[in-house]
Amino acid sequence: MAIASPSTPSFSVSFGCKRATESCVFNRLTRFLSIAFTRPYHLQSLSCVKPLFITSCQNSSSSFQNGDEVMYEFQLRGWQEGAPVFVKLPVDLVDPMAEHLRRRKLITFSFRALALAGVEGVVVDVWWGLVEREAPGVYNWKGYMEVIKLAEHFGLKVRVVMAFHQFGTGPTDPYWISLPRWVLEEIKKNPDLAYSDRFGRRNTEYISLGCDTLPLLRGRSPIQAYADFMRNFRDTFKPSLGVTITGIQVGMGPSGELRYPSCPSEKLTWAWRSRELGEFQCYDKYMLASLAASARDIGIPGWGERGPIDAGTLLLDPERTDFFRSVSGTWNTPYGNFFLQWYSGMLLLHGERICKEAKAIFLGIDINTSAKLAGIYWHYDTNSHPSELTAGYYNTSTRDGYLPIARMFGRHGFTLCCTGFEMQDMKEKKRNPVTSPEGFLRQLLLAARVCGVFLEGETHATTFHGESFQHVLKMFKLYSHGLEKNTFSFNFGRMDKNLFDERYWPSFVHFVKLMSAAA
Secondary structure: OOOOOOOOOOOOOOEOOOOOOOOEEEOHHHOEOEEEEOOOOOHHHOOOOOOEEEEEEOOOOOOOOOOOEEEEEEOOOOOOOOOOEEEEOOOOOEOOOOOOEOOHHHHHHHHHHHHHOOOOEEEEEEEHHHHOOOOOOOOOOHHHHHHHHHHHHOOOEEEEEEEOOOEOOOOOOOOOEOOOHHHHHHHHHOHHHEEEOOOOOEEEEEEOHHHOOOOOEOOEOHHHHHHHHHHHHHHHOHHHEOOOEEEEEEOOOHHHEOOOOOOOHHHHHHHHHHOOOOOOOOOOHHHHHHHHHHHHHOOOHHHHOOOOOOOOOOOOOHHHOOOOOOOOOHHHOHHHHHHHHHHHHHHHHHHHHHHHHHHHHOOOOOOEEEEEOOOOOOOOOOOOOHHHHHHOOOOEOOEOOOHHHHHHHHHOOOEEEEOOOOOOHHHHHHHOOOOOHHHHHHHHHHHHHHOOOOEEEEOOOOOOOHHHHHHHHHHHHHHHOOOOOOOEEEEEOOOOHHHHEOOOHHHHHHHHHHHHHOO
16 A cells, blocks of 8 residues: 655664674664674575574563573575565665665665565665656666665565656655656646546646557657666666566556555555545546547447546545445446446556566566555445545445456466555454455455465555564465465565664564464
């Protein structure tokens, strides 16, 4: 699910390390763990099959049950029989010009700690708005090349996210990353490149899929621009593909997710609390033209003049809207079916186009390609599932909206990535009785199993609670039960200073061990 940037924690860690055979002691001023190695360890031997033992020592009292020292045994990469764990890196990993890796020393120490903890690798967001910032076809990968080399040094695998969306709330946001400047110039000339709702509110998080194939970006279509970006990435990082870089997640919408921006991403983080319905994003001229053409094709041109006019407002109870109400709602009429089929079908077509391009570009390279769906579940226990419908998922009490998406990913050999693996109905229903993150996730897991699609799990937010970790493990086993081989992996939150805090680090490394050992 989307993570809003205002609450994005700053990343700063402070710890030093002597030789690998000596104690590596974190700075006590930051109350980090002390880590001692019980046998000589060399960075070059990351692929060895001997177990690594790490002793975690407290600098202050806490909840350790057997004294203040706990021994962890880690199976290094190559021994993992369960689900490999990756850690998502900070959003602001490179500078705004993509020239340099920020906080190199801190990232170096962090990579060392992750490798020793048995983490399989890291997830790196590669931002379109930074790499192709100033002019079309002019790419700068320098900062990201530093990241890949550093990960390779520590034996960490890398999953790269092709981030074709913006991040943050605006230029005043310290984590703000916009679309490329030249794209924003084109949007300024032609506002219909951006999504619009019925009130005329524009959303520039991601280019409207209504103009996917139109040459509106200085002679190229958006799909061609995405493909050129991926192709240049492939050519630039070719020596590392299939070796260090083992995964490519292709962004397909706001927050990198295959969906419409029914809620701005900064609001979507908390939408499950406010129960926002979302707005249909079909009012730019390209989407309206497609809707009108579809209505003419079935001989009812009046249905193509606009989107639903009876869908209520963002915070309205769905039962008080004509479109979303459970009984006799417009969603469950011939018109509702026509509109939702078209709306969700356009999203599927967008995903299909990008899957085809990525598949062709990385053909013959031993690399996993994946795409991400949003976890939108705060109306899951209603009949109409309004917040899913406005996001483009035609999923209701009478229709499975995720099976067509899983089939599409399966046709192209894509892995499905989704969030919310730590979310529990028992807790969430206290705030919102009609939510069901577990129901949503079970449906998605079943669709992936039915279609033979591999799965990447993620947490909705960075969490270090043992109960949340146990729930992740539970959902992983639910998906993997009965499979002949493991087809699941996990991307953990975002790396920040809290990850290495003495209160949380033991829980995290224990979670990595449990995931790696789970068969």
